[in-house]
Amino acid sequence: MSSFSKESFSLEFFPPRDQAGRERLVSTAKQLQIINPSYVSVTFGAGGSTREGTAETVRLFSRMGYEAAPHLSCIGADRDSICQILDAYRAEGVKRLVALRGDLPSGMGVVSSDLRHASDLVKLVREHSGDWFHIEVAAYPEMHPQAQGFEQDIEHFVQKVRAGADSAITQYFFNPDAYFSFVDSVRAKGVDIPIVPGIMPITNHTQLVRFSQMCGAEIPRWIRLRLAEFGDDRQSIRQFGTEVVTRLCQELIDNGAPGIHFYTLNNAEATLSIWENLSY
Numbered sequence: 164m165s166s167f168s169k170e171s172f173s174l175e176f177f178p179p180r181d182q183a184g185r186e187r188l189v190s191t192a193k194q195l196q197i198i199n200p201s202y203v204s205v206t207f208g209a210g211g212s213t214r215e216g217t218a219e220t221v222r223l224f225s226r227m228g229y230e231a232a233p234h235l236s237c238i239g240a241d242r243d244s245i246c247q248i249l250d251a252y253r254a255e256g257v258k259r260l261v262a263l264r265g266d267l268p269s270g271m272g273v274v275s276s277d278l279r280h281a282s283d284l285v286k287l288v289r290e291h292s293g294d295w296f297h298i299e300v301a302a303y304p305e306m307h308p309q310a311q312g313f314e315q316d317i318e319h320f321v322q323k324v325r326a327g328a329d330s331a332i333t334q335y336f337f338n339p340d341a342y343f344s345f346v347d348s349v350r351a352k353g354v355d356i357p358i359v360p361g362i363m364p365i366t367n368h369t370q371l372v373r374f375s376q377m378c379g380a381e382i383p384r385w386i387r388l389r390l391a392e393f394g395d396d397r398q399s400i401r402q403f404g405t406e407v408v409t410r411l412c413q414e415l416i417d418n419g420a421p422g423i424h425f426y427t428l429n430n431a432e433a434t435l436s437i438w439e440n441l442s443y
């Protein structure tokens with residue numbers, strides 16, 4: 164039987180850059196309250212570039228009554244600064260983190276710290292903060308773009324779980340078989356934590372292509388062709404995107420996914436349209 168329930172949704176946001184962005188975010192967050200997400204997460208800029216913005220946005224969500232989980236990346240950071248961030252979050256009552264390696268901003272080529280992989284960060288969080296935090300990690304059903312091969316990538320995912328991760332959120336994908344195959348592969352290695360599909364609503368063709376090239380997510384040919392055909396017709400793109408992503412989510416739910424994590428991109432409309440269509 165599916166463990167999916169109305170508490171199984173979570174939402175991801177990025178820290179706004181200015182006051183107008185903050186106001187838009189508050190309005191988006193209010194519109195999405197109806198989903199009643201189990202938590203919301205807030206991204207962290209490469210190399211710590213949004214460190215304060217992430218913390219501030221977490222506070223903003225907490226004030227609105229959401230459980231908020233900051234993302235934290237370790238690449239290029241030293242242990243002391245990570246421990247300071249952990250202590251600050253703990254003092255503010257934050258109970259959940261998304262622990263990542265992150266990517267170095269271009270130009271920052273050398274990593275001097277010994278925190279090279281997300282598994283190093285998960286280990287540090289457990290050493291420093293014990294079981295205080297619920298730790299989420301990233302998973303890549305279509306393989307991380309820098310991975311040498313699927314087997315190694317899966318082994319590295321297993322290392323993060325052994326280091327103490329409690330659950331995982333996937334990179335977005337449009338092929339449900341990639342997700343189920345990934346879950347089967349890690350279950351075969353004894354991993355039993357929830358692996359929640361990360362879902363990207365489709366609203367903008369150019370942006371989707373750009374993101375997908377960066378993160379290694381495959382846009383199936385038929386979806387690419389349909390999107391290209393719509394050209395600048397944003398309404399048709401949204402309508403088609405909602406249909407495609409709703410079907411994806413429904414298939415995931417019907418076949419045992421433990422939750423859905425929406426990459427909202429700080430917009431309410433696309434996420435809401437998909438959510439309203441789902442049955443569970």
Ligand code: FAD
Binds near residue numbers: 301
């Ligand atoms: P890792 O798990 O460390 O894996 C990265 C690569 O290293 C993989 O190829 C893996 O196979 C390899 N690897 C791991 N361990 C070892 C080892 N011991 N030896 C050799 N190779 C190894 N980025 C941001 O900057 N900010 C964010 O807020 C953010 N949020 C994200 C949220 C989610 C749900 C996801 C899926 C991604 C997010 N990202 C974010 C992107 C992420 O930072 C990048 O994908 C990054 O390249 C990898 O981070 P990771 O935590 O998956 O790294």
